[in-house]
Amino acid sequence: MTAQLIETHKVFEGEQRKYRHYSETLDCDMVFSLFLPKQTDNKSIPLIWWLSGLTCTDDNFSQKGAFQKYASQHQLAIVMPDTSPRGTDVADDGNWDLGQGAGFYLNATQEPWAKNYRMYDYLTTELPQLVYSLIPNFSGSESIMGHSMGGHGALVIGLRNPERYRSISAFAPILNPTNVPWGQKAFTAYLGPDKKAWADWDATNLIAKTAVVPPIHISQGKADAFYEVQLNEEAFLQAADGKKVTYEKLDGYDHSYFTIASFIEEHLQFHKDCLR
Amino acid sequence: MTAQLIETHKVFEGEQRKYRHYSETLDCDMVFSLFLPKQTDNKSIPLIWWLSGLTCTDDNFSQKGAFQKYASQHQLAIVMPDTSPRGTDVADDGNWDLGQGAGFYLNATQEPWAKNYRMYDYLTTELPQLVYSLIPNFSGSESIMGHSMGGHGALVIGLRNPERYRSISAFAPILNPTNVPWGQKAFTAYLGPDKKAWADWDATNLIAKTAVVPPIHISQGKADAFYEVQLNEEAFLQAADGKKVTYEKLDGYDHSYFTIASFIEEHLQFHKDCLR
Numbered sequence: 366m367t368a369q370l371i372e373t374h375k376v377f378e379g380e381q382r383k384y385r386h387y388s389e390t391l392d393c394d395m396v397f398s399l400f401l402p403k404q405t406d407n408k409s410i411p412l413i414w415w416l417s418g419l420t421c422t423d424d425n426f427s428q429k430g431a432f433q434k435y436a437s438q439h440q441l442a443i444v445m446p447d448t449s450p451r452g453t454d455v456a457d458d459g460n461w462d463l464g465q466g467a468g469f470y471l472n473a474t475q476e477p478w479a480k481n482y483r484m485y486d487y488l489t490t491e492l493p494q495l496v497y498s499l500i501p502n503f504s505g506s507e508s509i510m511g512h513s514m515g516g517h518g519a520l521v522i523g524l525r526n527p528e529r530y531r532s533i534s535a536f537a538p539i540l541n542p543t544n545v546p547w548g549q550k551a552f553t554a555y556l557g558p559d560k561k562a563w564a565d566w567d568a569t570n571l572i573a574k575t576a577v578v579p580p581i582h583i584s585q586g587k588a589d590a591f592y593e594v595q596l597n598e599e600a601f602l603q604a605a606d607g608k609k610v611t612y613e614k615l616d617g618y619d620h621s622y623f624t625i626a627s628f629i630e631e632h633l634q635f636h637k638d639c640l641r
Numbered sequence: 642m643t644a645q646l647i648e649t650h651k652v653f654e655g656e657q658r659k660y661r662h663y664s665e666t667l668d669c670d671m672v673f674s675l676f677l678p679k680q681t682d683n684k685s686i687p688l689i690w691w692l693s694g695l696t697c698t699d700d701n702f703s704q705k706g707a708f709q710k711y712a713s714q715h716q717l718a719i720v721m722p723d724t725s726p727r728g729t730d731v732a733d734d735g736n737w738d739l740g741q742g743a744g745f746y747l748n749a750t751q752e753p754w755a756k757n758y759r760m761y762d763y764l765t766t767e768l769p770q771l772v773y774s775l776i777p778n779f780s781g782s783e784s785i786m787g788h789s790m791g792g793h794g795a796l797v798i799g800l801r802n803p804e805r806y807r808s809i810s811a812f813a814p815i816l817n818p819t820n821v822p823w824g825q826k827a828f829t830a831y832l833g834p835d836k837k838a839w840a841d842w843d844a845t846n847l848i849a850k851t852a853v854v855p856p857i858h859i860s861q862g863k864a865d866a867f868y869e870v871q872l873n874e875e876a877f878l879q880a881a882d883g884k885k886v887t888y889e890k891l892d893g894y895d896h897s898y899f900t901i902a903s904f905i906e907e908h909l910q911f912h913k914d915c916l917r
Contacts, residue, residue, distance in 0.1 A: 588651065
């Protein structure tokens, strides 16, 4: 299991790297990006997972997230996987909200998706072993965060593994995919029409049934065009009653990376406080 | 002379806007981006021009420059024009370093370029009037900066109008285009083979003959793959002898926007000190 370094740029004294590797889980070549801070003391380095939204690749956050200054200051490594399996041999769909670029961070059970679309296993088993080996002086501590479909991914992965991740955060996450159009379309295709199979991939269901959850911080722009239909928080907050969830609504901010850039300092401070 | 607002995003309490307008100077439709800070006091707002490099549009700096935090803090408006005239009726070239995306911020005299390629006039006469009208409480003060081809543009425009701009800065600028391949190719096409016509578009020649110049700050990555062949500073610094030029070389940093993001705070602090 090796990865080929295909690009690196110095940024805020750290390195923004890009790797290519063959994933056995996904049965295709994948790329991912990794930010490594310059070590300024002897402290070990924790890892944060960033999961992007529909249509994105590993590049969106690395180029538009404006996070490197704070990851450098706090000595955090950040890994940015792609959002689905990729390649001409991988099943796809003509629409932007299904298939390549829209893996929804689950393990598909239905054809033609089941062969490659196993992002959950990739992100929780195969890719971690590879990424750990690339971080000098890795502390062993991990947190997870994401945007939109990636916010759903961060919550689902974090809530299914509550002892593994120290903290979870999300920008504009799909909080209740079984009840909104994006989630219903994707889950029907990847998991089949039986909604019983959907429950373990829905953050609202997962937080209700998980006794102890890591601290969760969510930011949602009030001017986000997807807010009412795809991202509504009511069911999730009700299910999360009594758990450590902060849900912040941002006046005037939309679904774009400009919102992420504006509040990434706050999110990384939250994770750092949980990781250190 | 009007511009249509086609996009806006809240970012760091300010607004990242995009406008479309018809340019009489360039005889085509153009877009440009404009960052407006939220006014936090009654101070008037100065304007900084950002000029991008080869292949770029108005989007590169707005999405990858990570400048909005500091422009918001210092109450600076920043305008990001496109890098050439655009459209199917506008002359182009199959290569990335000539034609659309490669206007070189000059007024072309040769066919087929002379009709549309008048970026100098556009940026110094037509577009300013439009942009001034879009800044609430504009202070009347301007500075100019850019990257690579846009660093050349910022220096040429700034040095040809030394009383108009309070300060000039550049990342990895083409400092002596008449003596490097990028400049020679573009100037031969746009201005013809007679090198006498090139002199007024070369920062090294301009700084030598300009008695009083605004403060100039230049950052150059030492790991920039274009540094030796396209961006060498020796002739420029010799010509600038005795003038207010700081030239900073950055260990390990390359030609990418990751370098710009890492040092944009420093550049905006420099301009702010000259503008306020």
